[in-house]
Amino acid sequence: MSTLSINEKKGVLVVDSRLLAQELGVQHRSFYQKLILKYREEIEEDWGVLRFEIAKVSKGTRGGRPEKYVLLTEQQSYLILTYSKNTTEARQCKRNLVKAFDEAKKLIEKVIPAQAIEIEKLKLQLQVAEAQKGAAIAQERLLAQSRVLALVDPGLPAIVLGNPNAVVTRTEVIERTVLINEQGRSRVSYEGLSKTKLAKKYGMKRAKDLVDWLKSIGFEDVLKPGLIATSCQYIPIEEIAELDRLWAAHRGLRQILIGE
DSSP: OOOOOEEEETTEEEEEHHHHHHHHTSOHHHHIIIIIITTHHHHHHHHOOOEEEEOOOOTTOOSSOOOEEEEEEHHHHHHHHHHSOOOHHHHHHHHHHHHHHHHHHHHHHHHHHHHHHHHHHHHHHHHHHHHHHHHHHHHHHHHHHHHHHHHHOTTHHHHHTTOTTOOOOOOOOOEEEEEEOTTSOEEEEEEEEEHHHHHHHTTOSOHHHHHHHHHHTTOGGGOEEEESSSEEEEEEHHHHHHHHHHHHTTOTTHHHHHTO
């Protein structure tokens, strides 16, 4: 039974010179020196540089030097066998060598395409995993940013996360004044913006400008009496939205008041 074994090294099929010597029934040292080294120049001239190797010494082995051998390509091994004596063993070795290389080629034709497909699958899986990781990081950053936006308006995160139908409302900063009695109980409260604050919001210089504008649009009745530290006038919070709309529509004395 043949002991020849074909291996793949860096994409090239090779056979160990020690196996060829064993198949021929000769000592490897003799085969190595009388055939490989003797005809090395011719072999390398026709079929490339020989690949010399050194066998690892087994643990516990004493004395002697590491054995040198050669990994021969298909063409190199055929050429070397033509230099050997045409004995029965040599002819059988040649036949076995042809079969061994042929079987190795057939195996590669089957295995390599399957391996290539598997490698491509693994590459795709890696790409998908990396994409998912990147998406998760981006989503986490987006959620972190949306939490900050939620402090401005609860509807903003929905828009950031891709909901175009989200409703965004602007929260007005209001003033609340609460009057309490001697027992600490609330007697009356006022919620809204002072004339000064609303005038400033609209870009007016004085609270009187706001009063003039309210009169010009027939909304002077939205001014309500209230108390802070002293008596004052304020605009109830429920009136602010309508006043915002009228101001944005350039109604009344707006152009005169802010110089538009």
